[in-house]
């Protein structure tokens with residue numbers, strides 16, 4: 001009588017334990033939305049800590065023509081790296097039109113399957129250039145201001161030079177030439 005009770009109790013505990021651990025895997029996207037620049041690489045990541053562990057990961061891209069399976073063999077720009085707890089979708093050489101959109105990671109275990117959705121936004125290469133172009137524009141404006149400022153100052157300086165500065169400059173030039181001649185003559189004799 002007591003043993004039957006224990007067995008029943010044991011079975012009840014076992015099934016309760018199973019109840020908490022079992023069931024389809026819970027799959028989470030590490031980042032629900034991702035932004036990347038065209039021609040660069042992006043990595044989309046999903047995780048699952050569930051037990052039993054995910055035995056098979058699959059990636060899809062949602063499209064109007066039906067979900068498209070993404071594997072290592074589907075395109076040479078795309079590859080998938082998976083472990084029991086994590087899956088990564090790598091997309092290289094991102095294309096603005098082709099790669100923007102929603103992706104599904106689907107993890108399947110003995111108990112069923114679960115999935116998460118990640119939205120990828122691919123921005124134009126130019127978008128990444130804007131901050132740089134801003135700096136270039138700033139520099140151009142500064143250079144222009146300095147240039148205009150210098151141009152306005154120049155006529156005054158030219159006048160000053162003609163009034164006073166030119167005569168001493170010429171004479172000193174003569175001196176240097178004379179000295180040079182003397183040295184050369186001395187060296188020759």
Ligand SMILES: *[C@@H]1O[C@H](CO)[C@@H](O)[C@H](O)[C@H]1NC(C)=O
Nearest residue numbers: 071072073078079080081082
């Ligand atoms: C896909 O390719 C990557 C890199 O070449 C490799 O690490 C990975 O294991 C491959 N995945 C599958 C599912 O074959």
Ligand SMILES: *[C@@H]1O[C@H](CO)[C@@H](O)[C@H](O)[C@H]1NC(C)=O
Nearest residue numbers: 058060104106107108113115
């Ligand atoms: C996930 O994969 C399983 C098994 O391949 C499939 O039955 C299920 O429909 C998939 N779920 C999604 C959301 O694609």
